[in-house]
Amino acid sequence: MANSATKVEELIDREYEHGFFTDIEADALPPGLNEDVIRVISAKKEEPEFMLEWRLKAFRHWQTMREPQWQNVHYPAIDYQDIVYYSAPKAKADAPKSLDEVDPELLATYDKLGIPLHERERLAGVAVDAVFDSVSVATTFKEKLADVGIIFCSFSEAVREHPELVQKYLGSVVPYNDNFFAALNSAVFSDGSFCFIPKGVRSPMELSTYFRINAANTGQFERTLIVAEEGAHVSYLEGCTAPMRDENQLHAAVVELVALDDAEIKYSTVQNWYPGDKNGKGGIYNFVTKRGTCHRNAKISWTQVETGSAITWKYPSVILRGDNSVGEFYSVALTNNRQQADTGTKMIHIGKNTKSTILSKGISAGHGQNAYRGLVKVMKGADNARNFTQCDSLLIGDQCGAHTFPYMEVRNPTAQVEHEATTAKISEDQLFYCMQRGLSAEDAVSLIVSGFCKEVFKELPMEFAVEATKLLGVSLEGSVG
Amino acid sequence: MTNTPILEIEDLHAKVGDTPILRGIDLTINAGEVHAIMGPNGSGKSTLANVLAGREDYTVTGGSVRYRGKDLLDLSPEERAREGVFLAFQYPVEIPGVSNSYFLRTALNAVREHRGEDPIDAMDFLKLLKEKMKFVEMDPKFQNRAVNEGFSGGEKKRNEILQMAILEPTLAILDETDSGLDIDALRIVAEGVNALRTEDHAVLCVTHYQRLLNYLVPDHVHVLVDGRIARSGDKGLALELEEKGYAEFDRAASA
Numbered sequence A: 001m002a003n004s005a006t007k008v009e010e011l012i013d014r015e016y017e018h019g020f021f022t023d024i025e026a027d028a029l030p031p032g033l034n035e036d037v038i039r040v041i042s043a044k045k046e047e048p049e050f051m052l053e054w055r056l057k058a059f060r061h062w063q064t065m066r067e068p069q070w071q072n073v074h075y076p077a078i079d080y081q082d083i084v085y086y087s088a089p090k091a092k093a094d095a096p097k098s099l100d101e102v103d104p105e106l107l108a109t110y111d112k113l114g115i116p117l118h119e120r121e122r123l124a125g126v127a128v129d130a131v132f133d134s135v136s137v138a139t140t141f142k143e144k145l146a147d148v149g150i151i152f153c154s155f156s157e158a159v160r161e162h163p164e165l166v167q168k169y170l171g172s173v174v175p176y177n178d179n180f181f182a183a184l185n186s187a188v189f190s191d192g193s194f195c196f197i198p199k200g201v202r203s204p205m206e207l208s209t210y211f212r213i214n215a216a217n218t219g220q221f222e223r224t225l226i227v228a229e230e231g232a233h234v235s236y237l238e239g240c241t242a243p244m245r246d247e248n249q250l251h252a253a254v255v256e257l258v259a260l261d262d263a264e265i266k267y268s269t270v271q272n273w274y275p276g277d278k279n280g281k282g283g284i285y286n287f288v289t290k291r292g293t294c295h296r297n298a299k300i301s302w303t304q305v306e307t308g309s310a311i312t313w314k315y316p317s318v319i320l321r322g323d324n325s326v327g328e329f330y331s332v333a334l335t336n337n338r339q340q341a342d343t344g345t346k347m348i349h350i351g352k353n354t355k356s357t358i359l360s361k362g363i364s365a366g367h368g369q370n371a372y373r374g375l376v377k378v379m380k381g382a383d384n385a386r387n388f389t390q391c392d393s394l395l396i397g398d399q400c401g402a403h404t405f406p407y408m409e410v411r412n413p414t415a416q417v418e419h420e421a422t423t424a425k426i427s428e429d430q431l432f433y434c435m436q437r438g439l440s441a442e443d444a445v446s447l448i449v450s451g452f453c454k455e456v457f458k459e460l461p462m463e464f465a466v467e468a469t470k471l472l473g474v475s476l477e478g479s480v481g
Numbered sequence B: 001m002t003n004t005p006i007l008e009i010e011d012l013h014a015k016v017g018d019t020p021i022l023r024g025i026d027l028t029i030n031a032g033e034v035h036a037i038m039g040p041n042g043s044g045k046s047t048l049a050n051v052l053a054g055r056e057d058y059t060v061t062g063g064s065v066r067y068r069g070k071d072l073l074d075l076s077p078e079e080r081a082r083e084g085v086f087l088a089f090q091y092p093v094e095i096p097g098v099s100n101s102y103f104l105r106t107a108l109n110a111v112r113e114h115r116g117e118d119p120i121d122a123m124d125f126l127k128l129l130k131e132k133m134k135f136v137e138m139d140p141k142f143q144n145r146a147v148n149e150g151f152s153g154g155e156k157k158r159n160e161i162l163q164m165a166i167l168e169p170t171l172a173i174l175d176e177t178d179s180g181l182d183i184d185a186l187r188i189v190a191e192g193v194n195a196l197r198t199e200d201h202a203v204l205c206v207t208h209y210q211r212l213l214n215y216l217v218p219d220h221v222h223v224l225v226d227g228r229i230a231r232s233g234d235k236g237l238a239l240e241l242e243e244k245g246y247a248e249f250d251r252a253a254s255a
């Protein structure tokens, strides 16, 4: 059935819908990276001395490092001197004090993305921090959160207003010398979100950050730090989009989560950076380090839906330091056209009775290459550690690929580690069956794919689950025809 | 019964790859009629069913098919479905993670949208589903199970009849829905078909055995041999075949 393969391919051709560019004046540095650039970034952000020192330490270390080569992705060498490391929407001399002072063009951009920042328009119960290029432009619901002691603000603001918290936790989970991209981020990060949930507080609403890359040739290096003190609970959402551009753009973010005793952090991502065109021109290189530390009885849960980016390199991890702590990783990664993803997780069991669950769903269409790479490490003292890993791959068409690289290091005989993997194809029989019931080929593919992802989607907060389902449909359009 | 044709097949030829399978089929089905197609294994019964449903693996090489006056072969598989052509599959397909009720509602709404109707209200749908599940004697737990996943052979067939009962197709084509079924299940299939025995519907029932026809009395019986209708008759023909088998036709076909 030669035409079934081509049929499958044809459905994958939908346009990226967030590909518009906002014409806004930016305050940007020229391309290139050296210590002076770092000093300028730090000065522009009016940072305390410790911050600049930390950045410089990271930069000096980065210069001794090499870009990692082990991942299953291929791309031309990145010229780090050709990247702009700081670009901010040019605003009034002072940062906007309220949304009314934010550039209307910017607000319109977020509206267009379906993320209205005006509080009256917000879905009830979600606080938003919007990061445009490298700078946080607005954070909503701040006062309401402050009432219960929650700090939710841009990273720059946190550095200025709460330096003691930043100094205490920054780099405590992902040290500045952790890996090539984390070191680069530590040197040049420009903004991001900061959340602090004090002891015993349950966040009354979902917290969320929307990241938008706008300017050309600009690297985006945000840093997110979430600290949940003893017994605190928070659910945090992250969304990402970028304009369509022919050049590749670098996104190297770092996310650190700290869950102290009995705390719980649920971190959900819908990543829809521009994936590049059908032939692989343009798109975001997404090299991200995400990691959390769980103290006693704490729980960290990562849920991600990765549909965008030309290249995704990302392994949200949990260090299960405290006894009885729990780590979870639920992932849907979709690669279409020429997209490549090498993603997975690391679960490091240190404490006793620690538990981790990994559920990874990889979908490959077109010429997409999708790799799951996961490490489960059980240290000597981790008595009764448990891990369950399930990796499922779904192939659409026969020119794509799925790969699974599970690594296990078990140093405690009482540990139980289980791994299951499956690979399936969307069959012509399934498509025809759905079409015979009146569904279009595209709707049939979306339906089959959403069924495949169901166990992950049910981990997402409601609004995000709806968005994720739609996004998969859009990302797959044209994959059969 | 009036003689309003629902399906008019004329000199239909079709092949798979380079192999001709259907070699000149003529068949007219009028509103309100139930036709049975019988024939030995490999004679082309499923091919005929799939060609009518629009499966792409089969190439029509000659002849015509009119469905309620329209050129059926001109329509995509999903358009045929929305226009009321339903195929109960010989081997129903599993769709993991998609609940039976969601799948059915999506299918029903696709048909409704095509007719310019609003999507069915969620509560109304549940009511309809409950009623039809009772009709086909299916446990309500099957609502939330993934489509056909882990269903037994008989449960899958019953699920096909459930879909048919909800979609109420103008032309239902059943491809060996009876094979492998016990007596209870056969009775349900027959009841499902009989419910469509009205002026607005017609049924084409492909079967290898006469057994189903004890429960479901066809108006016409056709014997398909080597891609052609070798003989047509009334229900008596089915009984005759039961007795004598297809041997006589094999000779006729090779002659």
Ligand SMILES: Nc1ncnc2c1ncn2[C@@H]1O[C@H](COP(=O)(O)OP(=O)(O)O)[C@@H](O)[C@H]1O
Binding pocket: B016, B021, B039, B040, B041, B042, B043, B044, B045, B046, B047, B048, B057
């Ligand atoms: N997809 C296919 N590819 C190759 N041959 C096929 C295919 N479908 C049917 N055939 C062949 O066509 C002939 C008729 O098959 P079919 O219509 O399934 O018969 P029946 O349903 O009457 O048993 C058989 O010889 C079968 O092997």
Ligand SMILES: [Mg+2]
Binding pocket: B045, B046, B047, B090, B175, B176
């Ligand atoms: Mg057959």
